[in-house]
Amino acid sequence: MYLLGIYLIIQVVDLFQIWGDLPLMTGTAFLLFTNLAQVTKILNILCRRNRIQVIIEDADEVLKSVRKGEAKKIVKSCNRETSLLQLMYFMLTVVTTLGWASSAEKDKLPLRAWYPYDTSKSPAYELTYVHQVSALFIAAYLNVGKDTLVASLIAQCRCRLRLLALSLKTLCEGLQVGEMGLLTPDQELIASKRLRLLVIEHQAALSAAVQLQNCFSEPTFAQFTVSLIIICVTAFQLVSQTGNMVRLLSMGTYLLNMMFQVFIYCYQGNQLSEQSSEIAGAAYQCPWHTCSPKFRKALLIVMVRSRRVAKLTAGGFTTLSLASFMAIIKASYSLFTLLQQVEEKK
Numbered sequence: 001m002y003l004l005g006i007y008l009i010i011q012v013v014d015l016f017q018i019w020g021d022l023p024l025m026t027g028t029a030f031l032l033f034t035n036l037a038q039v040t041k042i043l044n045i046l047c048r049r050n051r052i053q054v055i056i057e058d059a060d061e062v063l064k065s066v067r068k069g070e071a072k073k074i075v076k077s078c079n080r081e082t083s084l085l086q087l088m089y090f091m092l093t094v095v096t097t098l099g100w101a102s103s104a105e106k107d108k109l110p111l112r113a114w115y116p117y118d119t120s121k122s123p124a125y126e127l128t129y130v131h132q133v134s135a136l137f138i139a140a141y142l143n144v145g146k147d148t149l150v151a152s153l154i155a156q157c158r159c160r161l162r163l164l165a166l167s168l169k170t171l172c173e174g175l176q177v178g179e180m181g182l183l184t185p186d187q188e189l190i191a192s193k194r195l196r197l198l199v200i201e202h203q204a205a206l207s208a209a210v211q212l213q214n215c216f217s218e219p220t221f222a223q224f225t226v227s228l229i230i231i232c233v234t235a236f237q238l239v240s241q242t243g244n245m246v247r248l249l250s251m252g253t254y255l256l257n258m259m260f261q262v263f264i265y266c267y268q269g270n271q272l273s274e275q276s277s278e279i280a281g282a283a284y285q286c287p288w289h290t291c292s293p294k295f296r297k298a299l300l301i302v303m304v305r306s307r308r309v310a311k312l313t314a315g316g317f318t319t320l321s322l323a324s325f326m327a328i329i330k331a332s333y334s335l336f337t338l339l340q341q342v343e344e345k346k
Contacts, residue, residue, distance in 0.1 A: 006135070008032070012032065033233075038146070040222045041219045042142070044219040055153055062204075063075055063156065066163065078156075086148045097136055097140045100250045101137075103244055111132055154269060154272055156208075157205060161278075167194075167198050183291055195302070213312050221315025223262075224262065229332075232335040236340070239340075259329065263325055266320050280303040
């Protein structure tokens with residue numbers, strides 16, 4: 001944290017010193033804004049760590065209690081998908097950080113920053129280089145960890161809804177139908193108890209989604225706002241790069257990294273909403289026609305409630321969805337073209 005704090009300060013000072021020079025400003029801003037968003041997320045996790053821990057423990061308790069074969073497949077599928085997204089995000093980060101660390105030219109630092117001494121002389125250059133690279137690696141992997149935490153918590157909530165849908169479909173599994181094509185009173189009593197437990201689990205899953213909204217809404221909004229700017233200035237830097245191929249490639253992977261960072265939030269939020277909306281369909285797929293009118297009404301209430309789709313938002317302004325992801329990319333591109341026009345007029 002000490003390394004990151006120093007690096008953030010020297011980036012801010014550098015930005016003030018080069019204010020007005022658009023290419024140099026974007027050269028500092030693309031990483032400065034990433035670090036500013038990271039500070040917001042770190043403070044949020046530290047302040048709300050107890051509430052976050054409760055969310056994790058509740059989800060773990062539910063997912064670890066799964067016993068049926070098909071339910072276990074659902075849990076494994078969610079784990080596999082989340083792990084794949086995490087691996088892709090991590091690999092992009094590794095390539096980017098290694099590229100930046102190795103892109104420094106003679107007597108030049110990998111990244112722009114202001115220092116109160118001559119960084120071109122030894123041993124000041126070597127010490128400053130180590131500081132920059134160390135801060136870069138720490139910040140990058142902390143960022144991966146925090147984003148993966150949020151994505152994994154949303155994925156856990158999704159998984160709980162998928163398990164709930166499976167349980168609704170198999171609500172009357174193992175129950176025998178009487179001569180009239182209806183469940184016997186004893187059999188229906190068992191089905192009613194099962195439904196009651198599923199309603200409780202549904203409420204718990206929706207409550208977990210609300211807790212995720214309360215814990216991560218503001219930092220996610222800060223991340224989206226900053227990401228819009230970062231994607232724009234990184235693209236501007238990318239088209240301005242000449243000569244240094246390693247630097248060019250690392251900037252390209254950083255651009256992909258920032259886009260993927262927004263994508264994992266939007267993708268998980270989008271999937272959560274879809275899984276929430278599928279609860280009604282799952283309830284309809286159970287053999288409701290073998291149940292009494294009273295049981296059908298109870299099932300209908302579940303279906304009506306599930307029509308209110310669980311949604312996560314960024315600061316209450318935009319829903320985490322694939323449509324929001326595309327909107328951020330389009331806004332970044334519009335800002336990028338504006339920067340190009342401003343630079344061309346100079």
